Every structure is written in C-alpha cells, then in structure tokens.
Amino acid sequence: MASTVIDIPGAEIVPCRKQKTNKFYDIFCPPIVLFLTEIKSNRQGMRKVIHSIKAGIALVLVSLLYLLDPLYTQVGQNGMWAIMTVVLIFEFYAGATLSKGINRGIGTLLGGGLGCLAAALAQAVGGAGKAVIVAITVFIFGAAATYSRQVPNIKRKFDYGAMVFILTFNLVVVSGLRAKQVLEIARDRLSTIAMGFAVCLFVSLLVFPIWASDELHDSLVSRFEHLATSLQGFCEEYFGNVDEDEKKKISVDFSSKCKSVLHTKMKDETLVNFARWEPWHGKFGFFYPWGKYLKIGEDLRDLATIILSLKACLMHSSESSTRRRLAKEPCEAIVAQLARMLRELGESVKRMKKCESEDKIVSKLKTVRQEVRLIANLSTVGMNHLEKIDGLGIASFVCSMMEMVEKMEELAKQVEQLGQLCGFSSND
Template sequence: MSSTVITIPDEGEVPIKKKKFQVSLPLISIFKEKKNNQEVKKLIHSIKVGIALVLVSLLYLLNPLYKQVGDNAMWAIMTVVVIFEFYAGATLRKGFNRGIGTVLGGGLGCLAAAFAQQVGGIGNAIVVGFSVFIFGAAATYSRLVPRIKRSYDYAAMIFILTFNLVVVSGLRAENVLALARERLSTIVMGFAVCIFISLLVFPTWASDELHDSIASRIEDLARSIEGCSAEYFNSVGEKRNCSSANSNSYKSLLHSKAKDESLVNFAKWEPWHRKFGFSYPWEKYLKIGDVLRDLAATILSLQGCLQSPIMSSETLLQSIKEPYTVIGSSLAWTLRELGESIKKMKKCQSENLMVQKLKSMTLELSQVKTLSTIGQMENADGLAIASSIFLLMKMIDKVEDLAKEIEELGELAGFHTK
C-alpha cells in the first residue's frame, strides 16, 4: 500500500510579502471605484445644492440686493430647497409645477383680495373666507384625480399655499399686488439659479439613467441564465441551487416598474442633449421593462421547477440538461445582442435571424419529449418534465417579444445601422 507524503515548508521558508503603507480616504476610494457611479453623482448633487443655496443667500448677505428685495429673499431660498432635485428633468418638472401654482394662486389671490377690499367692512372677511373655501376645496379635489395627481400634484399644492397666503395677507396689507410681485420675482430668481446649476454644472440626466439601466438589466439576465445553468447542471451529486446574486438580480428587476415610470416622467422634461433628441419614444422603455420583468418571472419559475425535490433524479435531470443548456446559451447570446443594440443605439443586423432562431428553438423543444414519452414516466416525473419544457418555451416567447420591442424602438428612435 503506497502513501503520499505532502511536504509542508518550514515557517522560515514561507515567503513574507511586504505590505505597502496606504492611506485610505473615503472620498478618494469613491472616485477610484468607478468614474460615473452613483456615489459620485450623489456627492456632486450635494455640492450643487450647496452652491445654489450660497448664491440665493447673497440676496440677504449683500446690502444692495437686500435693499431691493428685503425679507422676500427668503422665498428664493425656499424655492431652491423645494425644487432642486437629483435629476435635471425632475428639477425642470418641479420648477414648472411651482411656476404654474404660484402664478395661478397669486393671480387669483390678488383678484380675490382686491374684491374683498372693495366690499369692505365685515363683507371683507366673508369674501376672503368664502374664496379660501371654494378654491381650496376645488384644488384639493383635483389632487385626487389620477391624471392630475400624476403630473400636476405639486402645482395644485403650491396653488393652495400661494392663494391662501395672498388672499389672507390682503386683509392686513394695503398693497397686495406689490407684495405678490416682489415675492414672485424672488421665486423666479431661485428658479433661475436652480435651472442654471442643474442643467449646466455636471447635469445628471434621467434619460441616461433609464437608457443605461435597461441595457444593463438585459446583460444581467443573460449572465444569470448562463451562470445558473452552469451551477445547476454541473453540480452532480450535490445540492443544486442557483447563486443568491442571480436571485437578487431577478427580484430587483421585478420591483423596477415604479423607478422606470419616474425616470420616464423626468426624461420627458429634459431638453435635447447628446444622443436623445426631442419627442424621444420614452414610452417604449416602459414596454421593454414590462417584457424584462415577465422574462425574469419566468426564469424564477423555471428555477423553482428545477430545484424541486421531484427533479432530484439524475435520469430526469439528464433528460432536460441538453435542451436547457443549449437553449440557455442561445438565449444569453440573443439577450447580449439586444442589450448591445440599446446600449450603442444601433440596429441589430441579425434581428430577423434572431427571430427565426428563436422560432426554430421552440419547434425543436416541442419535439424533445413527446406526449407519449412523457406518459411512459411516472405522473410526478412526467409533470415535472412537461412543466420545465413549457417554461423554456415561454422564455423563448418572451425573448422574441423583447426583440420585437427593441426593433420598434430602433425604428422610432432612429438607431443607426453601423
């Protein structure tokens, strides 16, 4: 009987690597990690807000400016605080809503206050109270309408606030129109500072975020399909399970609808910049996101089917291993091509070939196990095989739908062919 001897080097023979002295600073590590990561964008946004607040505070700090605006300078500071958002489109959208609410509320408030002063006496308070009730109730009801709430909820809230401030202050102030004009001018100053800094100083575009996130999700799905196939079928005799990273990527994709809708709403407000022109088909990204979520749900269902105790038999696994690995690699390749098409904004030269290949995979998969072959198995085994084949066919259909949606996006957005 032979034995194998493993020599372990002495302690003195083990090479000792000298560690270099490094100083780790949080900000330096953030910038070194990735050029355009989210942490850097958050840091830049914070600096931009600080700069905007300093600029509008000059209305208080500099005597010549303070003599012109007086205590109304506080409205410019409030405007910066409430409308400066992370994305440039969100800032524009909120600023536009604030402008509508301020102009309408201030204008109607001035008219109501002037009418109340003309009435005079006890009628003054009656007119003010009645107008506050009518316009406040009407604006509040409008905020409950889904279409108005989705686009103009902030404008309605600012309208209520501005109208009440103007019409109630008219009871004590002699020149309501001059007061409203001064406050409006300071609000415009704050809005101008926000727009200037948000659009011209390292802008963060919601359109870029949406475009890149959709492309990265497609790549993540392709990588997860390949990785899960390798982890599951190559672990013979072991507990088969896909990595938690793949499951987390699927689950995060399933909960991405609200974020996509917000980014689309912000992107519609952004001006022309770089690769995105006016009237860009942002709604198509929502449809692509819906297809990706359906695909992720189907993949999760297939994983649950493969990981069930019924599929623990090696014979049963071998019967589905070949079609799953072949189709998985084909789907991953197709998804990568579609992701590159969106990322580089170019038409995929092999889109027709992709659709034909997906249809041929569906035909081949339907012939993998005929009904007679499945019927010869035990009831549980036959049901497991049929379920897994059905889910594979559903995955192919979803990828085919994704290819069609991306092709339509390329036509509407004018993707280049090179």
C-alpha cells in the first residue's frame, strides 16, 4: 500500500536541535551523587571516607621529610622508604596497620641482620667462595622463609613479615657491598621505616580509629537477630495464612539473612587476627578471648544451616491441613521461645552483661526438647490413618527443631563461657 503525504499549508519545517550535553556533568556528577548518598545512608561509607582522609594526612606528614630542609638534611633520599612504608602498611583497621607495621619491622630487622652477617662471611671468604656463600645462604633462608609462609599459624599472623624478610635479606646479601656499608645503609633505611611506621600509628590509633574488634563484635551481635527473624519468618510462612506474594517476600527475606550468616567465616578469621594486635581500648582489654567469638560464630553458622534447611519442608505444602493445624500451636510456641532466647543471648553479648534468664536458658531448652518430642509423637502416632507422604513436611520440621534445640544448648554454653572469661557484669 502506497503511503499518502499530506501537506499542511503555512507550516514551516523546523530542524531538530540536538540537546546539549554537559560532558563534565555526565562524567563527574553521578559518582559524586552516589558517593554522597552512600555517606548519608551507610555507616560503612562514612568510615571509608574517614579512612581515606586519614591516609591523606599520613602521606602529608611523612612527606615533610622531603619538604622541610632540616629533615631532608638528616634523612636524604632514604626518606623515600618512609613514604613507601606508609603506602604499604596503612590499612583500614587499626589492628591491621599495627600488624603490618610490626611485621615489617621484624622482617626488616631479621632480614637486614642476617643479610649483614652473610655478606660479612662472604667478604671474609673472598674470591670464588664469595659467590658460593651468597648462593647457599640465599637458598637456605629463602627456602626456609617461603616454607614458613605455608604454615597456617605463621601465615595467618606473620605472612607479611616473612615476605619482607625474604626481600630484605636478598637485597642486603646480594648487594655485594662491603660489610661496613651494608650496616650503614641498613641502619638508615630502618630508621626511616620506623618514622613511617610511627606516622601510621599516630594517625591510625589517635585520629578517629577504626577498630577491627568493634566491627567483629557488632557483626556477631547482629547475627543473633538475623537468625531469630529468619526463624520467625519461616514459621509465619509455613503455618500462617498469607497470600503467595507475601509468602515469596518472607521466603526471600529469611533465606537472605541466613545466607549472610553462612558467609562470615573468612570475615571472622580476618577480624580476629587484626583484633588480637590492637591495644587496650574501650571495652576490650589485653588478651581478650577472641577465639570464643570464632566458636560462637561457628555455632551460629551451624544454626543458620539448620534454619535454611527448613525450606525443604515447604516442598510438602499439600500435606493434610489437619496435621498442620494439629502441630501449629505448639510449633509456633517453641519457635517463639527459640527466637526470644536468641535475642537474649545476642543482647547479652552486645551489652557485655549477663542476661536476666541466662542461667535458666539451658534448663528451658531441655523443656523445649521434651515439647518437641511430644509433637513428634503426636504427629506420628495420632495421624496413622493418613498416608506417610502427607507428614513429610511436619516430620522434617520437627527433626530440624530437635537439631536447633541441641545447637542452641551449645550456643548458650559458649556465650556463658564468654561471659565468664570476659567478666560480664550482672544485669541490674
């Protein structure tokens, strides 16, 4: 079919004008807006800004070794090692900065000292034996230090120090300088490294410090609430009369909270490692039992696994309404008790005080265990006239509750032991 063109009298053709775009706005404004939004809505975003400002302050302070003539006269070009030290060891958490700084100092001292001895020995031998001595010492110390980095305990605490040791030892022993010059260079570099480390400690510990111990403590406390909410959400989804849209929302919510708890193992181990290096601050003293936090975190992950496995019960949503109605009231009561106990334990850890019913939680859990057994007997004996497939959901739910009760008993004991080791005060 041919198209028809209709002319409009008196109409003028106006060319389309291309809308002007501000390239500067398009490039820089969206990231700035996102940055400001993150600061406003997210505590972690504010801490990132604080850390960035602190890093800038540390770099300015250490750059004074170059900018001020009296300081430059004393340190000369070795001031570059101080700047490198700040760049390499200044970390987000105060404990991480302290850990890397001490590791760098130990690695430099050991590597430089042993390197000087090896260089002096090689100079004393002289001739062709000099290269042989250097090669043997480099092989022995390099291989030994590399092997030590694969040992779990050393890797977790001193991996950076071992790497610095290998680097420093090789630089010193292979340099080929005379022993006197080696000692002089090692002394100058070590002094500037110490200056950089001092600047990092000053800024990291005294200017709005960000403690790994606080992060670990708050993260652990939040998981108690996540699991309590997830448990109640599943119970509401399984027994409650909600529509499909609400059911999907509840399911996604409780699954996401459980999965967030499951993915905390590496974070806990990293934060505990940094927290052990931190000095006495706030409510955390020296030799604080951070190992208990790892144990409690492990128990919480086990509990999250059990709660997440409850989703399998929803697969049997077609089972008899009579069976489900029979178990609804006692199951909801038990879930409410478990959720309340989780919140009480979390509050106890958060406030570092013994909760009011902490001494009674274990005994209460034993009572809950008996109630779960009664439900199990009721669902298997009282409903024998129904097909076995109808009771799979309730049976799975009851078995999971038995596991939860056992894990809760262990968790309560761990929290009680943490309170004893840390001296939790009584709740007035």
